[in-house]
Amino acid sequence: MSSNDKPTTPVKSTGLNVGEIRPGVAKKDPILIADSVRRQFGGLTAVDVEHVEIPRNAITALIGPNGAGKTTFFNLLTGFDNPNTGTWSFNGRSLAGVAAFKVARMGLIRTFQLTKALSLLTVMDNMKLGSTEQRGEKLWASMFHFLWKKKDAEIEAQALNLLTRFNLDAKKDDYAASLSGGQRKLLEMARALMTKPELVMLDEPMAGVNPALTQSLLDHILNLKKEGMTVLFVEHDMHMVRHIADWVIVMAEGKVVAEGDPHEVMRNPAVIDAYLGSHQDDDLGTVTGRITLPKSGKEK
């Protein structure tokens, strides 16, 4: 199916939590659990998360004002940065001290706030890099064409399939440098899917994406859940959060200050407090939302 079809109506997952909703609440089926994760830069504590659980097969939004430590938390969870203290586990396996590339191989894949398209590689090569099954990536095997030729063809078919879904198939032989900002976001997401992840962590997937592409991006994220993946994303845009998130975790000054269903969370005084006090009366979406969804995507 093409992403240009009618916007998908999100099917919200509910009843994810166990017990009373509060920051750090336990989940029925957590995929990721973090405990006392703390990261300090000099005297500044960027992240100080007591306990947080990410529910499986749901879309969880991580929100909070600038400087709340969301991206740093992402970096810590994925092994791109090391915390001063803390433990966290993915599918019950501890990830503390595990190198970033090994984390990725376990099925926890991330994207970056500043898109990292590999500019001087073609779109197709970008995609092929995502595959984890090519033994031609080993030094000795790489020199023998026949060892990896067949696999490469399979990977190419898989990549083409994904590119078609993301409307990038026409660009497959272009250098990634020639893509627009939004297309690079799509490419980065499609490339992440090549690894067949269980948990996809998207760092501001909407930042810098032009309005025409936002709907298709939203649909893609919803599709991930449909296909059985778990999504955790950082976003400033409240429309998007409300529209697609099943669960929202709010961070401020490095701590988790609130959790819950998106509509409930937005009414939580702690959350309103966390954002700028002077805008308390405004709708949160107007305060932080840098983009407006196209008509079709707007909430009723």
Place this chain on the structure above:
Amino acid sequence: MDILGILSSTASFILDPTTMAYALAGLGLAIHFGFAGLLNMGMAGFMALGAYGYAIGVLTLGLPWYFAAFVGIGASIIFALILGIPTLRLRGDYLAIVTIAAAEIIRLLLLTSAFIDVTGSADGLSGFNGPGGTVTNPIVGAGGFNTSNPIPDGEFGFEPFFDDERTWYLRIVGAIILAVSVFVVWRLVNSPWGRVIKGIREDEEAVRSLGKNVFAYKLQALIIGGVFGALGGIMLALSTNVNSGVYVTSLTFFLWTALLLGGAATVFGPLVGSVIFWVLQAFLGLLFPALAKLGLLPFDSIQAAQVRFILIGVALVLLVVFRPQGIFGNKKELTFVK
């Protein structure tokens, strides 16, 4: 002025062992910088290890020349490991300074009189290719490179390639090593492995986020490039004596010039670049003095021979600023990311 003579001797540089040595080391540099994005400014160190490893393998360890070559290659692999394991995490310009310093350390250790018994200190080493040179070293005997020459004595070929059996043997061996090397590199960079190292050149974090062990790939690239550097050094050693005065930082810089001339992110770039570099060097080195002798240039012929070195520097500046992809490279292919 003997234009024809100048052109002829210039042309002989196309098949010169020095040109081949540059092409081999340039190929290594292409893997380092052009494909993996590693800013190696210490290629002279890898070449020195290749050349000295080979010479010491013959003279001190008493090995036949083909085994001695592996001493040189082994030394460069060890150097790459020692250098790479701690330094590959450094950002680009730091890596450049570390590699240049490491290469200088190698040179100073080869130069010091503390190890004169093995390295020959300032005199360097000679006579390791067996009979044929000015010095005969009995230990080299049957295992020497010159002794292994199957070509009968005499002069062969046509101008400008009219030479004796040793020169031809050297050219043939060099051409074979070069052809195999170019093939291996072509195979490597067009494989999934090459895709990963090109990805690392563009953005190593992105590649890491896709589950690739970036450090291991960078180390592999450093080792492979270093081995080609060592082969370049061995090629130089096969053709002449080894002396630590050759393996100075300028050698690395000239390699960079040759590489950027041909195009850093191409397989044939180093080859083409080395040929252009040396043919131009030879041509200008003969032309300017000849012109000076005729009084057409406002300086003497010794100065005239220096002018081309000034031009190398100017060429490097112009290339980097105006044609970073090299003379024949594709603008999209290169490569000064970040």
Place this chain on the structure above:
Amino acid sequence: MRTMSTMRRLASAVGAFVLAFGVLGIASPAQADVVNPEMPFKISGNVQNKGEPIAGVTINLTGGGGYAATVVTDAEGKFTAGVPEKEADYTVTVDESTLPDGVAVIDNPATEFVEANVQTVTVGPGGRVAMNFFIGQGERKTVAWVDQVVQRLISGVNFGLMLALASVGLSLIYGTTGISNFAHAEMVTFGAIATFALVEFFGDAGLPLAIGLAIILSASLGWALDAGLWGPLRKRNTGLVQLMIVSIGLSLAIRYLYQFFIGGGTEQLPGADSPKIPLFGEVSLSVVGMVSMGISVVLIVIFAAWLTYTKVGKATRAISDNPSLAAASGINVDGVIRIVWIIGSLLAGFSGILWAYFRPGIRWDMGGQILLLIFAATTLGGLGTAYGALIGSLIVGILVEASSLFIPSDLKYVGALVVLIGILLFRPQGILGRKERVG
């Protein structure tokens, strides 16, 4: 066909020349006097009287199988003799009748062994051995350890101050523009060569005038480089790696331009052989050494005051800290960088003059010889921090000079290079640099 063949040989000669000397920037070394060059193994050495080579000394060598050879030392006191066998003993004898009057072979200060004029050497498995003779007044004199240490320390401080003048400029340039400027070496050489050229013009008595003008010329060089090259490249938003390689190309071009003008030899400035004044014990320092240390300190103090108290100095530090913030707060970044190039080049030029006295001598590649030490000093103190560069320079200077107490003096730069690598690995921000905030 004959001419062709001749040209071909000429071409190989050109190739060999390029390989051995031209390309590689080493001047043709004075060849030691050699006998039996056709023999595979070698005994070489030199004959010195208090560090001065003695020419024309006859050395007799004898060995097994009736080997006998006689060689005479050359102008640098060196000799080399080919020998037929390795792993064999040879007797090397200095013919004392060929020594200058009143001197004899004495003990070697490095080994503290008393060495007579007849020596037995063993040519090892490598096939070569060195045998050096030290000639003296016949008296035994060892320099006290304390005196040696003090002498090395003074020398190290002198060297360090000289390095500091070059390093602070490099550091400022790196801090404000991000360029790892390999051509800084040539800015160092420029000061020395400009002084030399001006002394040729004014005569020895005009030395102070020549130095003054050379410093002004150095400053102009900095201005010209920024106006003609670095400024325009900044406007093109050229990447840092490209800028670094541009500086390498520039370094090569200027370096060989120097060689073009002054040739491959060593030139001296007037006063380079000024007498050493004994301070205490065996410790001594030349007048030039004292003056150069004094001037270095004065210049560094002025520079530090400029950096700390003047508006431009403060702006410079602000740009080093955060260029975009500095630009946003109304600082004329381009103008400040221009001034940084001028000052950096001025200081580098002056350090070149001091380096010419310290080495001593002026050579076309003299700056290149200490470039990595300047980098080491800059990095050690913290890239981009001018005060750090000062401290780093003193440490490197003392390290280099003091290390020759423990290791062979031809390895004295190795220590500094090891420190450079170590610092980049374990504390890339240097001694005074701040750890960059990550994330």
